[in-house]
Amino acid sequence: MKGLRVAGLTKSFGGVRAVDDASVTFQHGRINALIGPNGSGKTTFFNCVTGMVKPDAGIVTYHDRDITGRGAHKIAHEGIGRSFQLCRVFPRLTAVENLLAAVRPGSIVRALAPARLKSDVDRALELLTRVGIEHLADVEARDLSYGQQKLLELAGVLMADPETILLDEPAGGVNPALIERIGVLVRELNAEGRTFLIVEHNMDVVMSLSDHVVVFDRGRPIAEGPPDVVRADPLVLAAYLGG
Numbered sequence: 001m002k003g004l005r006v007a008g009l010t011k012s013f014g015g016v017r018a019v020d021d022a023s024v025t026f027q028h029g030r031i032n033a034l035i036g037p038n039g040s041g042k043t044t045f046f047n048c049v050t051g052m053v054k055p056d057a058g059i060v061t062y063h064d065r066d067i068t069g070r071g072a073h074k075i076a077h078e079g080i081g082r083s084f085q086l087c088r089v090f091p092r093l094t095a096v097e098n099l100l101a102a103v104r105p106g107s108i109v110r111a112l113a114p115a116r117l118k119s120d121v122d123r124a125l126e127l128l129t130r131v132g133i134e135h136l137a138d139v140e141a142r143d144l145s146y147g148q149q150k151l152l153e154l155a156g157v158l159m160a161d162p163e164t165i166l167l168d169e170p171a172g173g174v175n176p177a178l179i180e181r182i183g184v185l186v187r188e189l190n191a192e193g194r195t196f197l198i199v200e201h202n203m204d205v206v207m208s209l210s211d212h213v214v215v216f217d218r219g220r221p222i223a224e225g226p227p228d229v230v231r232a233d234p235l236v237l238a239a240y241l242g243g
């Protein structure tokens with residue numbers, strides 16, 4: 001089966017079952033959202049899928065290949081890219097240097113060497129243009145606004161040309177104009193064939209952007225479907241009201 005499938009995923013931290021026997025199939029080629037109350041396990045789920053955290057149990061497959069417990073680099077190599085809830089960029093590198101570092105993870109020195117590939121630099125500049133911050137190419141990331149850093153992080157994810165992109169709270173802490181721009185970018189990238197899986201608290205963004213919504217509560221999915229159906233589901237309303 002095409003795309004990302006997760007079966008029986010479980011991860012505990014001490015006595016807390018952050019993800020509890022979660023089974024989810026995402027719609028390949030579409031924009032999927034993963035929502036749920038604070039602490040319902042969304043980020044831990046993301047971390048297990050992308051190899052940042054090893055699950056205690058369960059199976060993650062991508063295009064029917066078992067990727068469970070693989071390292072983050074290997075999963076990226078399979079074509080799955082991700083951003084982080086608290087945006088991750090190198091503050092003292094310029095925007096373009098950040099993208100060169102993104103394409104050579106673990107080797108900033110090599111990424112910045114004079115002999116760096118012209119094709120990488122060209123691609124970095126092309127992606128900065130794509131996300132609308134090409135005029136900031138030589139500005140250090142620490143001098144960018146938080147929203148601009150998020151655009152930079154997204155460009156960094158795109159450097160590896162991932163087929164599937166996981167975004168952890170792309171609209172979090174971002175002003176409305178930039179939220180709009182990120183939404184347009186996600187739609188364009190989706191129309192070009194990239195699958196999205198987005199964790200997001202901003203319900204307007206979730207409802208307007210996603211084709212398929214999965215709702216987590218206490219570490220596992222309690223509902224899934226099109227946004228307007230999920231929004232009216234009594235189980236979902238109860239989870240958000242703390243029921």
Ligand SMILES: Nc1ncnc2c1ncn2[C@@H]1O[C@H](COP(=O)(O)OP(=O)(O)OP(=O)(O)O)[C@@H](O)[C@H]1O
Nearest residue numbers: 013016017018036037038039040041042043044045
């Ligand atoms: N590294 C960790 N060590 C201990 N407990 C953790 C760790 N990571 C997550 N947890 C706990 O696991 C549970 C799920 O957390 P997680 O961050 O995955 O939820 P979330 O749905 O992403 O929350 P939010 O919407 O607030 O970001 C919470 O109870 C959290 O405190």
